Amino acid sequence: MPKKATVLVDCDTGVDDAMALLYLLLDPDVEVCGLTTVFGNISAETAAINCLRVLELVGMEHIPVAKGADVMIRGDIPELAPHVHGQDGLGNSNLPMPKGSWQDETAAEMIARIARERPGEVHLIATGPLTNVAIALAMEPELPKLIKHVTIMGGAADAPGNQTPAAEANILHDPEAAQAVLSAAWNTTLVPLDVTMEELITEEHRAHFERVATPVTSFVARITDHYFDFFHAESFDVRCSPCHDALAAAIAVGDVEPIEAPVVNVEVECGYGPGRGATICDTRGRYRGHPPQEGARCRVVLKTDGTFADVLSRRLETWPPPHGRLANGGAR
16 A cells, blocks of 8 residues: 655754654654754754654664754854753653664765655655755755655744744754745745644653553653653743654644644744844735735645644554564663
């Protein structure tokens, strides 16, 4: 039977990226053909280590990992987010080091190579800063013709930012790269804070994961503890966290059908004032049912039904994993 999606994931593997990867890896109808890492939540190297940890957890070490950019496309050194995701990117859970390693090729090289080898097949999901994708675009000018679609977790259309009042973290980490990616001649889907901050994993979900106690659910319960503390302190009145990256993954593979997702023109503010990193989405047509906009190629997800956390929970309970067995005994 044909698979519903073949995906290549470019990520900065913190807590929410790890949940997104598990969501995809535990779907037998999704082929994950590669993982590439970028700075953002943590360094690109730590993100690669965390990708390998996730793959070993579900016995899928055959999936290649490539380490990518550690600085912005213009060479600026980024500010990482250990206060959100922990020093190790996984809630300070201090899991054992993985047995495997990443590939010799860079993330951008892997993106370009897989696109050339499988033209028109691969859906690129980007859940971190867009530096690797922008480098791959410069490396392979035909990339927009080779990639089937690009789904990006990032930005804020009509919602406030989370890094500044105007900007979401993934976009602010490299606005020039984001502008290059969003202005390229391919179709994209932007999954912004407008929806990810409305789809919440709660303490009830986390307690359920602990009770189910499979290697995957125990792992997720462990890594989300620090993450919940951050969002309780900064964003919500209770311990919980947004479904940032997992929601983008689910939308990419068609598991979540947005209620409102117009195709609009999007620009990224690349100046150095207070609006740097803002995603300026032309949503002025909302009062007329979002009529077509000339030149628009970006589908911006503005509303989902609010039930995705339960979908994510059910997926994470899937055991054993469909593609293999545990390689290292799982989370401890």
